[in-house]
Amino acid sequence: MASTSSIASTLRRALLVKVISKPTPTREDVTAVIELTSSKVVEALQSQSMTLYLVEGNQIAFRHVYYSPSLWGADSAKAESFKASAAKLLDLKIPLGQGIVGKVIAGGKPVIFRNTETQAPFMASMAQTSGFEVCSMLTVPLQVGPLTIGAIQVLNKEPIAGTQGVFSEGDVTLLQEVAEYSAALIQRMQDPKFQPSPEDTAKFIARLTDHPLITKAEELTIDENLVTAIGDAIIRREQIFPCSRTSANSISVLMTNPLDFARREAFQQATELVIDEISIASSPFIEALVKKHFKNDPAATTTDVDISSVAEVISSAYSGEGTGEIKAEDLENEDSAPVIQLTNRIIEDAYICGASDIHIEPMEKDLVIRYRIDGLCQEKLRLPKQVANGLVTRLKIMCNLDIAERRLPQDGRIVFKKYTKKNIDIDLRVATGPMNHGEKVVMRILDKTKSTLPLPALGFSDENLARYRECIRMPYGMILHCGPTGSGKSMTLYSALGEVNTPDVNIQTAEDPIEYTLPGLNQMQMNRQIGLTFARALRCYLRMDPDIILVGEIRDEETAQIAVEAALTGHLLVSTLHTNDAPSTVSRIGEMGVEPFNISASLVCVCAQRLLRRVCKNCKQPYEPEGREKKLLEEAIGWSGQVFKANAQGCPTCNGAGYKGRVGIHELMVNNEELTNAINKEVEVAELKRIAMRTGMKTLHQDSMLKVKMGLTTIEEALSNVPPDLIK
Numbered sequence: 001m002a003s004t005s006s007i008a009s010t011l012r013r014a015l016l017v018k019v020i021s022k023p024t025p026t027r028e029d030v031t032a033v034i035e036l037t038s039s040k041v042v043e044a045l046q047s048q049s050m051t052l053y054l055v056e057g058n059q060i061a062f063r064h065v066y067y068s069p070s071l072w073g074a075d076s077a078k079a080e081s082f083k084a085s086a087a088k089l090l091d092l093k094i095p096l097g098q099g100i101v102g103k104v105i106a107g108g109k110p111v112i113f114r115n116t117e118t119q120a121p122f123m124a125s126m127a128q129t130s131g132f133e134v135c136s137m138l139t140v141p142l143q144v145g146p147l148t149i150g151a152i153q154v155l156n157k158e159p160i161a162g163t164q165g166v167f168s169e170g171d172v173t174l175l176q177e178v179a180e181y182s183a184a185l186i187q188r189m190q191d192p193k194f195q196p197s198p199e200d201t202a203k204f205i206a207r208l209t210d211h212p213l214i215t216k217a218e219e220l221t222i223d224e225n226l227v228t229a230i231g232d233a234i235i236r237r238e239q240i241f242p243c244s245r246t247s248a249n250s251i252s253v254l255m256t257n258p259l260d261f262a263r264r265e266a267f268q269q270a271t272e273l274v275i276d277e278i279s280i281a282s283s284p285f286i287e288a289l290v291k292k293h294f295k296n297d298p299a300a301t302t303t304d305v306d307i308s309s310v311a312e313v314i315s316s317a318y319s320g321e322g323t324g325e326i327k328a329e330d331l332e333n334e335d336s337a338p339v340i341q342l343t344n345r346i347i348e349d350a351y352i353c354g355a356s357d358i359h360i361e362p363m364e365k366d367l368v369i370r371y372r373i374d375g376l377c378q379e380k381l382r383l384p385k386q387v388a389n390g391l392v393t394r395l396k397i398m399c400n401l402d403i404a405e406r407r408l409p410q411d412g413r414i415v416f417k418k419y420t421k422k423n424i425d426i427d428l429r430v431a432t433g434p435m436n437h438g439e440k441v442v443m444r445i446l447d448k449t450k451s452t453l454p455l456p457a458l459g460f461s462d463e464n465l466a467r468y469r470e471c472i473r474m475p476y477g478m479i480l481h482c483g484p485t486g487s488g489k490s491m492t493l494y495s496a497l498g499e500v501n502t503p504d505v506n507i508q509t510a511e512d513p514i515e516y517t518l519p520g521l522n523q524m525q526m527n528r529q530i531g532l533t534f535a536r537a538l539r540c541y542l543r544m545d546p547d548i549i550l551v552g553e554i555r556d557e558e559t560a561q562i563a564v565e566a567a568l569t570g571h572l573l574v575s576t577l578h579t580n581d582a583p584s585t586v587s588r589i590g591e592m593g594v595e596p597f598n599i600s601a602s603l604v605c606v607c608a609q610r611l612l613r614r615v616c617k618n619c620k621q622p623y624e625p626e627g628r629e630k631k632l633l634e635e636a637i638g639w640s641g642q643v644f645k646a647n648a649q650g651c652p653t654c655n656g657a658g659y660k661g662r663v664g665i666h667e668l669m670v671n672n673e674e675l676t677n678a679i680n681k682e683v684e685v686a687e688l689k690r691i692a693m694r695t696g697m698k699t700l701h702q703d704s705m706l707k708v709k710m711g712l713t714t715i716e717e718a719l720s721n722v723p724p725d726l727i728k
Helices: 009-021 028-045 076-090 099-107 120-130 169-190 198-209 224-230 232-238 261-271 283-293 307-319 328-332 337-352 385-398 462-472 489-500 534-541 557-568 583-591 596-602 628-637 673-680 685-694 700-709 715-721
Strands: 047-056 059-067 093-095 111-114 136-144 147-157 240-245 250-255 274-280 357-362 366-373 376-384 410-415 426-435 438-447 477-482 507-511 522-525 548-551 572-577 603-615 621-623 643-645 659-670
Touching (some): 028 047, 028 059, 028 147, 028 169, 047 099, 059 076, 059 147, 093 099, 099 111, 099 136, 198 283, 224 232, 224 240, 232 240, 232 283, 240 283, 250 261, 250 283, 261 274, 307 337, 307 376, 337 376, 337 426, 337 438, 357 385, 376 385, 385 410, 385 426, 462 489, 462 603, 477 489, 489 572, 489 603, 507 534, 534 548, 534 557, 548 557, 557 596, 572 583, 583 596, 583 603, 583 685, 596 673, 603 700, 603 715, 628 700, 643 700, 659 700, 659 715, 673 685
Parallel strands (some): 250 274, 477 572, 477 603
Antiparallel strands (some): 059 093, 111 136, 136 147, 357 366, 366 376, 410 426, 621 643
């Protein structure tokens, strides 16, 4: 219907966000919703006046009165008169059942009047009340189920509408639709206990977004192979059910809320498929589909317990508020059901939240659980300190560590598939260490289902990408990546190997742990407990006819010596190192006992990198930098102009953070004759950096400012990760 499509999309989006996203609406929101609804209804119906009424006890209150500027034109006195009339009406209340509005509220049926001869006396009376001649009036009830909470009344079409000021039957349908979802929204904000059912919510969303509503499985065509390929872990996590392919790389899906862009993006990244068509369904309907298609999976029938529920049970047991079923002393045993449940829920919840690390930290009075998401730690739970011993011991059991040793750090690995019935295929790299209030545990999540990204998606500038691709195609030499933990070094190395991984190339890797499994690679897991170290793996590989060798990390003198030896004897060796920038990597290898002439002869390039948070595409705010910010941009990249900053309030897409996802910045130092001479002469790091910059290296700071210019991140984020260059 043409009239329905005339509702502005901004109304639909604003209302939908309020209905779905706001967990605890307040009464103050009512006014904002009423004003938004009123202005957009006026716009859609092109009416000269609108009044919104709400039932308050035994009376009907005028809650919003609107008059169109066309009623007074350039006459300021008339404008003031209408303003005074609106203020007067807002102070009025009429008894229930009185007048047209009272009858509409009592009967729950819409009423439309037109200025015909039989209705002329009634319209004359309306003209006296409204202050202008009334040609047509339309009144519809605001209903929530059997309850009528008010009414919307509009008077006269604008003359430009071409209808002589008279409303049509199509206008009745349009206004009824707006009134239906407005009523539910207003009622929810007036009564915190009121919650629309999932089915009603799905119906509202379908109408608000113009997506089809699915209520029966017979209405769907489902590609079983597609559903199986994606798997229930992703479907359950994102609450998006794939239906069928619309092309080779795009699919149609079922969602509860198509404006949840965060879930859409996460689903698309996890599946590498584009969501092309969306239908709406209620959350119980989607859950029923998942159970139907994964009925043989124990996870589909297992009763799940939310992490907050487990935490509440544990906290109440220690506070003495428990039900008596669980005793506090039982929770300090690593084999107790709540502790086992809590351990699993923490790991599952972190995985669903997209965390890279889990920190379990005993403090003086309690136990703090934190997740690292997009590079920043966020507190998730606080538990009684007494449960720390049971939780840490449980984790040690899961990764076969010595539970009696609490004085020394230990490292281990959890294969989580052994401990969960859910389809979550992840490993966790575990490190424990004694702190002043107890043992701390940090777990790095390694998602085995996650594939590597192509090199162009990692944030390389065009110039750096071209130079790096030349380096990884060298027949021999050493390529090093440096940066702190979690800076994306491993992902870049895997992506690089993915580009050169062909049947005619033999690639051997020595890793601790194996973070990504790539077809075509020979990957070896280190095990220091039995003496399988990087150095020993390297010696083994030199006798196995390799073309390319990946060493997870150069940690000691022995590994460094063998790595350089491999690079000098016809192999391409790629590895990682912990240094701040590219030039300081040379001195770091020198400190490990490698001769300078061997370093210069073997080195192909060094790539230093960091990960910066991406500013949210949906809510980022443009501005012109001034003062120090402008000077920093000009000094770094010789440019200044409009850039973006994060929105302090954020939006639903970024969950109020202002940032969503991360992008890499790189400092690529490619070896050349001048650098070789400088390395042989053992010049200081500062001079190496000057030479590298003269020969085309962009520093981390320069690349971060380039990402600011491109609108990918903010100046604040760039400076918080990389300081300005001291060397010019």
